[in-house]
Amino acid sequence: MTTARRRAAVLAASAVLTAAVLPASVPAAFAATSPPPPAATPSGLYGTSDPAYDGVWRQSLALLAQDTVGVLPAVKAVDWLVGQQCDSGAFPSYRADVTGPCDAKLPLDSNATAAAVQALAALGGQDPAVKKSVAWLKSVQNTDGGWGYNPGGASDANSTSVVIGALAAAGEKPDAVVSKGGKSPYDALLTFARPCGGKDGGAFVFQPKQPGVVADSTAAAVIGAHGKGLVVTAGAKDAGGAACKPATTVEGAAHNGGAYLTSALAATGHLNAPPMPGAADTTAKPDVGNTADAVVALAAQGLTEQAGKPLGWLKQNAAAWAKESGPAAYAQLIFAAHATGTDPKDFGGTDLVAALGATGPAPRTVVTDTAREKEQREQDGKKDDSGVGVWWIVGAFFAASVGAGILLSGRRKSQP
Template identity: 45%
Template sequence: MLTAARLGAAALSAALLTGAATGTALADTPATGTAAPVPEGLYGKGDPTYDGVWRQSLALTALAGAKVTPADSAVSWLTGQQCADGGWPSFRADTTAACDATTEDSNATAVAVQALLALGGHQDAVDKGVQWFRTNQNADGSWAYNPGSPGDANSTGLAVNALIAAKADPAAVAKAGRSAFDGLALFQLGCAAPADQRGAFAYQPKPDGALEPNALAAGQASLAAAGGKLPVTNTNRTDAAPKALPCADGSTGNSVPRADSAEAIGAYLTTQLTAGGQHLTLTTPGAPPTPDYTATAWAALGLIQGGHPQQAAGPVDWLAKEGSAWTRSGTDASATATLLLVAQAAQRDPASFGGDLVAQLTALGPAPKAAASAASSAASAPAKEKKDGGISQWWLIGVGLLIGIGGGLLLSFQRKRGAKL
């Protein structure tokens, strides 16, 4: 089983859907036994085999939004994981050995590209990553978790996020005439589905071609459907609730137009969140349903990107209250970083979002070059000093002139008064 810290990865979603997810979760706990050792510069203390690049990328993206300047070792670790062809694996224990192209990870590549863009100054690595997506796109426009496999909603959505972040129009990134948006549309349920499932995303089609809603696929794909990327910085607001997919009576079409995709998934998620107590649910064969923190977090990001922060407020509040169980009180780097990205997107104070998320995440990696408070003070102090100093200086000059003029007038008046006397 893949590590629980990589719940956002499509491979784990596949395991959960097929009932193959068994064994003990590795999570983000200290590496023991045969687990790979945690490299210097990596955020988190757990085995990095399945989620090293994933959690590092999320951590760097979230900390960049918090104005934390990471250690050089943290950034060089991520860039050093990139393969010669531009992709990233989940984790490279030996970076001197050539990558196995079949095991490169589209999910890791997508978040790595977005992290390097958030940090700035890594355009060559970003360009190589974008080219990797162009090369490894499936003929139907989708992406798989590993190249050469059938595509899925999570991997395709994350690829779209990366393309948008890199300013590579997903509508123009195509294979065999099928664009990235066409690939994403393959997994969205349309008018042929029952009314309460329309707009949802399936992970992959079932063997018979049918699409079945999946919480994690719906949450992660929603950000791409809304035209978003990490970090989410959208401040647009639509006061109306997301519009359900318009379907005529008796409609049998199962293709969701691109123009309706974001609203349709937004409406589906809003209904599911409301029914679930403001969180989505993870259903694993043979196990009782449990809250799906990852899916809920991505759903909130998708709703905010879609211009519906009011519909995201409920799940954001729920995450602020319950998120510490997911982050293991700030010891799971991937979960902590994702929660910080949600707090930032929702414009909430990360210092009181179920704990101080910036402090917790910073503590899980190498000491940063500049902490959040220091960076913020350094950025604001010169402007404040200039502003205050400028106002104070001109105020003093103005007061001095008034005093001088007033004194002169008074003296002139007294002289004239004395002359008359």
């Protein structure tokens, strides 16, 4: 999900009380037009744009992307994210005042919460925060097994999918997280899948009564159907190819979603974003963010060959978009590179890792696997020094041997 769509979703949530007077033809995601006043960029936050719409989301993606490429984020960047959590375990899109409990009127955000869980679970050391968030997500699961953007809202494909990723990241089995109605998240995903043939055949719609940007919801749902989160590796080759087939299971629906994305990307290598309602320019523009998400989805589905063309298009065209859009955009491209085994430090000539790092506080260090192992050994050594350490034991051994040499010698001789 791009920052623009998150902005629209947050605005829609703030306009719930006025939605009744809006024309039925206006999608809820684009209903509101008056954003909250801009806020100063907090220390520790990635990006410089107003965080009201996407503060937690972009921070979570930035931290998760850095972890994916072996970068240790700054401590204050992690602390900023943890500090956004409400006592309930939920995260809002952003809260400016973290000195006290969350305002009861502050909209809580299932997408931001799920993204935060994925980031904090990957970074480690944040088990209490992760457990609280997972408990909250379970508590607001809809009876159909899915989740809406805000608690109490109708389930949608994007929200349900990102929560599936959070559950998996936290060590849960998504199919075992069942609602009071006896439905799992995968049951909900199936309700968004369109049958083959006709308009959007094989795709996943945002909601049955509100199709939304179908490529966006399809990419999210394909990944969710595999029980994956924002970071994926390529799946086993899809033997079904790119043909849509009748499906009654979430696995079959995921295949059809991959087939839909393949078809949508075949001509140009990129997806298009429809014009915003009321916009003077009604020309469709390339949708870089959703193209990146589609690449991840195709890789997850095992359609890596079909992901080649859009991946190439991203390498040639995504740099300017990411620079303008900020940290979440760089993270999306890093996820696409990771899913396809592409070097994120040379993505069409752009070092995505360095570019992402430049949008926030300097990371602690850049580490390789060997460096991680060395760091762990050093930490283990410090733990030994702080307790009954190795050298204390050795010293005690020699001290005891001076006073009881004969006995010690006898014991050694008696050992097999």
